[in-house]
Amino acid sequence: xxxxxxxxxxxxxxxxxxxxxxxxxxxxxxxxxxxxxxxxxxxxxxxxxxxxxxxxxxxxxxxxxxxxxxx
Amino acid sequence: xxxxxxxxxxxxxxxxxxxxxxxxxxxxxxxxxxxxxxxxxxxxxxxxxxxxxxxxxxxxxxxxxxxxxxxxxxxxxxxxxxxxxxxxxxxxxxxxxxxxxxxxxxxxxxxxxxxxxxxxxxxxxxxxxxxxxxxxxxxxxxxxxxxxxxxxxxxxxxxxxxxxxxxxxxxxxxxxxxxxxxxxxxxxxxxxxxxxxxxxxxxxxxxxxxxxxxxxxxxxxxxxxxxxxxxxxxx
Numbered sequence: 001x002x003x004x005x006x007x008x009x010x011x012x013x014x015x016x017x018x019x020x021x022x023x024x025x026x027x028x029x030x031x032x033x034x035x036x037x038x039x040x041x042x043x044x045x046x047x048x049x050x051x052x053x054x055x056x057x058x059x060x061x062x063x064x065x066x067x068x069x070x071x
Numbered sequence: 072x073x074x075x076x077x078x079x080x081x082x083x084x085x086x087x088x089x090x091x092x093x094x095x096x097x098x099x100x101x102x103x104x105x106x107x108x109x110x111x112x113x114x115x116x117x118x119x120x121x122x123x124x125x126x127x128x129x130x131x132x133x134x135x136x137x138x139x140x141x142x143x144x145x146x147x148x149x150x151x152x153x154x155x156x157x158x159x160x161x162x163x164x165x166x167x168x169x170x171x172x173x174x175x176x177x178x179x180x181x182x183x184x185x186x187x188x189x190x191x192x193x194x195x196x197x198x199x200x201x202x203x204x205x206x207x208x209x210x211x212x213x214x215x216x217x218x219x220x221x222x223x224x225x226x227x228x229x230x231x232x233x234x235x236x237x238x239x240x241x242x243x244x245x246x247x248x249x250x251x252x253x254x255x256x257x258x259x260x261x262x263x264x265x266x267x268x269x270x271x272x273x274x275x276x277x278x279x280x281x282x283x284x285x286x287x288x289x290x291x292x293x294x295x296x297x298x299x300x301x302x303x304x305x306x
Contacts, residue, residue, distance in 0.1 A: 001216065002164070003192040008219040012219075013128065024127065054111065055107060
């Protein structure tokens with residue numbers, strides 16, 4: 001059951017119409033859990049970090065948009 | 072550039088060179104230099120995602136991520152306080168209440184800050200902390216629960232809705248200074264929202280009715296959190 005101000009038909013709207021939205025994956029990179037989008041070359045572009053540690057967000061390596069390689 | 076210059080001037084340092092090699096070869100660099108903060112920050116953004124996976128156009132905060140984070144905060148020796156930053160449009164009732172109960176039962180000091188919006192199920196989350204702040208421009212919408220899909224037109228449906236609503240309202244009342252009558256009045260008010268019933272509380276209005284403790288931004292929230300941490304240490 002959803003309790004939200006966004007109309008439910010917008011929440012559940014399919015993505016067939018309009019722009020394609022790339023699926024975000026949850027990855028663990030050096031112990032930092034983040035949401036990233038897989039690039040065509042297999043590397044990942046960071047979307048956002050999933051951490052409560054505020055200092056991680058200052059780390060230049062984890063800025064949104066950075067490209068990382070998972071081993 | 073600057074790294075190379077430093078390397079030429081100083082004697083080689085084995086650990087660093089290993090690190091750099093692994094960065095070049097595998098893109099793998101050990102997380103060693105991160106400074107740790109004794110205050111951790113939980114950002115609750117977009118939709119609160121619970122039992123149903125939402126389509127990818129929604130920005131979501133997922134309960135399976137946040138619940139373990141809250142356990143980690145409780146268990147961590149370094150973390151002394153938690154700042155909960157909210158900018159949410161609402162979401163799953165069960166997930167929202169689960170997170171709110173987790174935050175409310177943390178033994179460590181917690182302070183919330185509502186930015187932008189803390190609507191619907193964001194309201195119990197905002198009041199779940201020991202102390203709550205809202206910025207003057209933020210809004211909180213209190214409205215009845217709606218349901219999509221097929222609904223059976225029997226009195227039991229209405230009863231079920233009422234029960235779900237009471238769970239939320241009861242939690243809000245237990246963790247803030249607003250009365251249940253006032254809250255119900257806001258929820259069922261007409262003429263405030265276009266095509267709907269409910270109330271939008273803007274910044275100061277949310278503090279005046281006792282829902283949120285104080286008007287303030289990030290600095291006030293951090294100062295309050297540090298004060299609560301000090302009080303806890305002395306106790």
